[in-house]
Amino acid sequence: MFSEELVNRAKNIKLLLLDVDGVLTNNYLYYSDDGQEHKSFYTRDGHGMVMLQKSGVDIGIITGRKSQLVSNRMRDLKVKHVYQGVPDKLPTFLQLMGELQIDFSEVAYIGDDILDLPILARVGLSATPADGDPEVKQRVNHISAFKGGQGCVREMCELIMKAQGSWQKHMDFYLRENL
Template identity: 45%
Template sequence: MNEEDLLHRARAIRLAIFDVDGVLTDGKLYFLVDGSEFKTFNTLDGHGIKMLINSGVRTAIISGRETPVVERRARNLGIQHLYQGREDKLAVLDELLGQLGLNHAQVAYLGDDLPDLPVIRRVGLGMAVASADGFVREHAHGVTRARGGEGAAREFCELILRAQGNLDAAQAAYL
């Protein structure tokens, strides 16, 4: 799909959903000796999410894994809806749409692996990060230039902001 088609789809977006491992992170899992886990997040991605929220787009995380660090990151960024430990992401999507009164065309999703694919194929704008599984990239509406955890979420957010005419204003606030 070309950039113009992606921008057309992005104009309708009212909810942006992110996977975590491989999307907001580099996909690596770090375990300490005591069994605790840590993840590294990209600050550029985080600020992109904040700009998207400030423009009026709602945000959510749906992750198959559950970890306190993701809850903390979501809270720090102001992400309104957090679902962890949920393997059936399509069921979560439908639950969330029912709560918010939105339809599939109003949702964008950024993922990287097979469990994300049912949602990517169902929503109005389903994208994969550059480092995503090849089959997922093949079936997504678009693929970011950046890899997961390396600016892909920022790119995704800026696409939506640009399509909705809000990117210039979001950036101008810092001039």
């Protein structure tokens, strides 16, 4: 399913960074008459994130918009590194790399739009959803089979876990026989 090169890139990942709109969501913003913002998150993406963190890989988000909905969802998923309202993502990314003292090659990033290119160009494993911007698709290691907000994050989580050998322990847990 995944190329040998992609699996090799995924073996060393210690941090998965994500954009939000168009990656964790379907890229649509919904507003009610009273101005309340609504977004839709795919629960399988969330469960993939939980399993990946249990496998020892950190997760973070860097997003240009700021939303209480995103704060709530990241809190529910116990995501440690949450940066919102960051239109120029590169300085935040570089600061985080310094704080965590990890190499760029140990980071995977999923972004869908051109503002994600500065990070996508630097990480060890770069990806975009199936409906990512054409300019982004030309410059990443992997184009997901899934659209943003519809499984592209879960796919990346599974790739990393399978490459690092932790996927089977999750499968064994869910396939265990009832006692």
